Amino acid sequence: MNKHVLLIIGGGIAAYKSLLLIRELARRGVSTRVILTKGGTQFVTPLSAQALSGETVLTDLWDLTAESEMGHIELSRSADLIVVAPATANLMAQAAQGVAADLATTTLLATDTRVLYAPAMNVRMYEATATQANIATLRDRGALFVGPDAGEMACGEFGDGRMAEPDAIADSVMSALQGDMSLDGLSAPKPLAGRRAVVTAGPTREPIDPVRYLSNHSSGRQGYAVAQALADLGADVELVSGPTAIPLPHGTRNSPVETAEEMFSAVKRALPADIFVSVAAVADWRPATRTERKTKKPVDGPAPLQLVENPDILRSVCLSDKRPELVVGFAAETHDVLELARAKRVRKGCDWIVANDVSGDVMGGQENMMIIVTETDEIHLPRQSKTAAARALARRIASHFGGPS
Template sequence: MTKRVLLIIGGGIAAYKSLFLIRVLAKRGIESRVILTRGGTEFVTPLSAGALSGDKVYSDLWDLTDEAEMGHIELSRSADLVVVAPATANLLAQAAHGLAGDLATTTLLATDKRVLFAPAMNVRMWEHPATQRNIQTLRNDGQLFVGPDSGAMACGEFGDGRMAEPEAIADAIEEALKSNTHIDREKKVLPLKGKKALITAGPTREPIDPVRYLSNHSSGKQGFAIAAALAELGAEVTLISGPVHLPCPIGVNRIDIETAEEMMGAVQDALPSDVFISVAAVADWRPAECASLKVKKDKQTDGPPPLMLIENPDILKTVSHMEQGRPELVIGFAAETNDVVENARAKRLRKECDWIVANDVSGDVMGGDHNVMILVTADTETEWPRLDKQAAARKLAAKISEALTGH
């Protein structure tokens, strides 16, 4: 069955990207119907949006023909997902406070579907406490976010506030469409609402010189899936990720790093948290020095140049041993190729964390889409069957919810 999104294009320079988004979605078999705000018409035209979507473009709440058929109600409920891109500071504020002064905001108030916002604004507007309060209000209501990205802006400033790229928004739309996008505000259960989760994922890269580094095969898929699963249960999730090619899970705050030292610093800055999950495959060692220029072959010697290594910070052990502000639940991952359970037991005691999730990575786990996880606690060892990483993440999220809330 063909999926359809209702795309609300706000008034910002990033509106031009929404035209590309319509094309990207069409290539993925997802139809678009467009509401163009008055501000949006300053940047793109109804003709261009209509030509790309293949449908009428809506803009006027007081259109007699449309509103005779209760257009704002029909528009708000005929799509599988509502997407606001660009979501300006003004649109976010109106949505958070339930204002309904035009077709776009009236539709947002009337919809029974989840809304995915792609924010776009000046960095100062994005960082303003009022904007952050509005975003948290919308998240608490079950709404979704993708972006913003960090970079240069049309205003000449640099920082967070650039609208996510069309491909990234399309990825987030596809992820949202996989789950139930209907909002039942009376029955929606969010057991982890009010709880904070901090997760590390992916590999780290330890530079040897400007073009080489030490790393591993971690894809980040399991950590990203766990972040998504905890966000689905209502947790406020911060995901600290090494270099991976994955879209940020919906409703998750993502922080990108490269090295183990950067990851350690980002973890310390993101604390306190109710649960810390160390999924990242952090390099145990790093070069003692990073050459400023590319290391060349020495024709006078037969072997490679010596590489002196020093130990990286132990992030899991550091968090486990915190005397103040230690998360209530600290969980590590043990990626093993042999004696999986025995090594996991030893790691849990050595790191002094509460749980260890063990998995055998001798097969296709690193980079693959499936996993067999064994949950090792102080008292029990529970092995789950081979599952796709999203399903495995939901099982772990359910156990975390039970531990933190009792249900």
């Protein structure tokens, strides 16, 4: 991509994530130069940031060598994007008020480059009237925001204030570098406000006995990312999820299930809704019987396993008298991906099918490449993180309901 980011690392415990961000951006072809604030040096070292970025780390406004090589004015304008992560309450306050107290704040004051902030602080500090006013000021001046997330913090409190994860920040960086200037995650327009969405995610497990079950390799990441992306656009989201090991999306309701029959029951309870997105990898078959004791290995051959068909959740929703206005299915295929997805859309009766090739590591991996198949169009999305893919799908869903695409 040949793009360059200037990363300002503020003084917060989340600073360690910024080192991971440098590595993630490098993986995506984006080079990084780092300004490390005095507070930031209390959590990470200049040597660590330099080793990962491959560039001299800048810390001092009064460093004559750094100023002779690249003055702070030029530094503030040479990058394609400035990222502040963690963006502490103090850093954002100084930026909002035009304070130029050190290299970081002087750079922010002097720049004409877009700035992306990743807030990180205690929930009380984040919710404070002064902080919210400073955020509003920065936003009005064109700043972009990603996060914060909700969760438990280093201080032991729970709420909004955790810095977004490095891959989510990297997704936002890539979007901004590609011209997406709608990344204000704090008070962005909510085109799906007032809409209800039901999303299924993860695998199902079909028990054979108390020890064994039939299942698949689905991690749940894509479905969880879709649920989060729809919630970020204002939708009231209920996530019906099979067993996973990932955190629940912020701002969604969760209906945990294990089997396909349990998932079907939970989906029926969740309707009516405006949107149904069937991302879950539901087992097509289940054992006809479940033994109460562990099945022992026969001495004269393999144990017989009789299977019966599970309910077709997607087809049933399409035929329901509570059918959502927009029904989106997923087609995970290992071959003939587009042809099988087109046929599945017609067979199931859904509005869209999202085709993806799972012959590699898609089901358990971090990335996906989607093809959105509709009655009249086929939209090919690039290979990208599952978070970015989910956001692209959510924007198209919002566009269907009259929001910006």
